[in-house]
Amino acid sequence: MRHTPAMESAVLAFMSAHEGPVGARAAARHLRERGFDVSESTVSRLLGDLDERALTQSLGKKGRILTEEGTRVAANQQLDSRRASYFADALDLRDVHDLIDHLIGRRGIEREAARAAALRARPEELTRLRAMVETDGEARWRERLAFHKTIGQASHNKQIQAITTTLFDERLDLLERLLIMIGIKQDALVRWDQEHRDIVASISDRDADGAERLMVVHLDGMIRETEHFANSGNAHVIHTLLAEIDLA
Numbered sequence: 001m002r003h004t005p006a007m008e009s010a011v012l013a014f015m016s017a018h019e020g021p022v023g024a025r026a027a028a029r030h031l032r033e034r035g036f037d038v039s040e041s042t043v044s045r046l047l048g049d050l051d052e053r054a055l056t057q058s059l060g061k062k063g064r065i066l067t068e069e070g071t072r073v074a075a076n077q078q079l080d081s082r083r084a085s086y087f088a089d090a091l092d093l094r095d096v097h098d099l100i101d102h103l104i105g106r107r108g109i110e111r112e113a114a115r116a117a118a119l120r121a122r123p124e125e126l127t128r129l130r131a132m133v134e135t136d137g138e139a140r141w142r143e144r145l146a147f148h149k150t151i152g153q154a155s156h157n158k159q160i161q162a163i164t165t166t167l168f169d170e171r172l173d174l175l176e177r178l179l180i181m182i183g184i185k186q187d188a189l190v191r192w193d194q195e196h197r198d199i200v201a202s203i204s205d206r207d208a209d210g211a212e213r214l215m216v217v218h219l220d221g222m223i224r225e226t227e228h229f230a231n232s233g234n235a236h237v238i239h240t241l242l243a244e245i246d247l248a
């Protein structure tokens, strides 16, 4: 059996938390406790592999310790996994308040995304955005789902792209559908479609102030309609749909 990156991370984390050298048997026991189905020989190969990559160093019969590089890699892996769980936690929306907070967070990011897109979007991206907002029928639905993600990508600001890529993860498509459903129930969808066209027109005109202002207006409207929808006795509809979004 071949070891996996998840097993490797678990061993590095175990060794970094452990005082003194770690033997192959202790490493195997730890992996099994963590739910990995591993044989002694798989663990030996994993440890040999870590030695070869100079992440661990053998002290003979006593076992192994992390090298300086191994300690650094283990610490980075822990930070990466903590960051991933912060994001997973932030995107685990449970009720109307979580949803409103999510939209408020988006308003902060997306106003800058619209501004940056007006300054930096490439000509072919402008062509695509203009084509997207002019669609009908089935393509109209795809545009509604993809519009905000596309603006994030067209910002060409690495920071904004990293955050928007996470906010518009495919697993959160259901959230966009929920917002569209709220738009339909609140009779706001036609207005939202027009706002998308106005934002694209500002971006095309390289009008950064206009694009930013219109994006704020658009998100303000979504926040307001979500609050109205929830306050008209529909909070349970939102809660039920949010529960269906699975980030695992």
Ligand SMILES: [Zn+2]
Binding pocket: 147, 148, 192, 196, 218
């Ligand atoms: Zn929108």
